[in-house]
Amino acid sequence: MHQPIDSDTSSFLLLDIARLLRAEFESRVDDAALGITPSEARTLANVARFGPLRQNDLADLTGLGAMSVTSVLDNLEAAGMVRRSVDPKDRRAKLVQVTEKATPLLAKLRAIGNEVRAVTRGDIPADDWQSFRGMLKTARDNHLTAYRNKRTTGAVST
Known part of the structure; x- marks a missing residue:
């Protein structure tokens, strides 16, 4: 199953x-x-x-x-x-x-x-919203870094 x-x-x-x-x-x-x-x-x-x-x-x-x-x-x-x-x-x-x-x-x-x-x-409090945005930016940057590494080296770095 x-x-x-x-x-x-x-x-x-x-x-x-x-x-x-x-x-x-x-x-x-x-x-x-x-x-x-x-x-x-x-x-x-x-x-x-x-x-x-x-x-x-x-x-x-x-x-x-x-x-x-x-x-x-x-x-x-x-x-x-x-x-x-x-x-x-x-x-x-x-x-x-x-x-x-x-x-x-x-x-x-x-x-x-x-x-x-x-x-x-x-109604998410302002401080929580700012933290959430910061985490989203970090997650985006992680993907952009992996994407750039893949394009330059041909493989995703770990």
């Missing part, structure tokens, strides 16, 4: 929270009628957070395929929210960055993000 899977492990809990956060954010973006889709909102927020960055890196960050991110960027560029330029380090690659026109929209997306995070926090 097989053992039941524990759905309260840290991995399942983090994935559930991420899924719920994303669904809530996308619902609020739709409800706000900002003139962009939730995918465009996520993409724009990632460009603002990390940009200028290459389109392929943006695809990795957003979880969208290369073709999908190109389509999303086409729409954002047509709306004047982002600009693409040739990467001076690799002329085959395109760098994406936000424009000044995106500033008011990014402020609205930031407000929506704050609302969603308030739902997530609920």
Whole structure:
């Protein structure tokens, strides 16, 4: 007989929270009628957070395929929210960055993000919330270090 899977492990809990956060954010973006889709909102927020960055890196960050991110960027560029330029380090690659026109929209997306995070926090005391955020940052950094080590050495360090 097989053992039941524990759905309260840290991995399942983090994935559930991420899924719920994303669904809530996308619902609020739709409800706000900002003139962009939730995918465009996520993409724009990632460009603002990390940009200028290459389109392929943006695809990795957003979880969208290369073709999908190109389509999303086409729409954002047509709306004047982002600009693409040739990467001076690799002329085959395109760098994406936000424009000044995106500033008011990014402020609205930031407000929506704050609302969603308030739902997530609920009545968790401020000190506990800060500790939780610190632990999440450490866990993220642990994964980033393992990922970088794997890319440079070909194996995950233990």
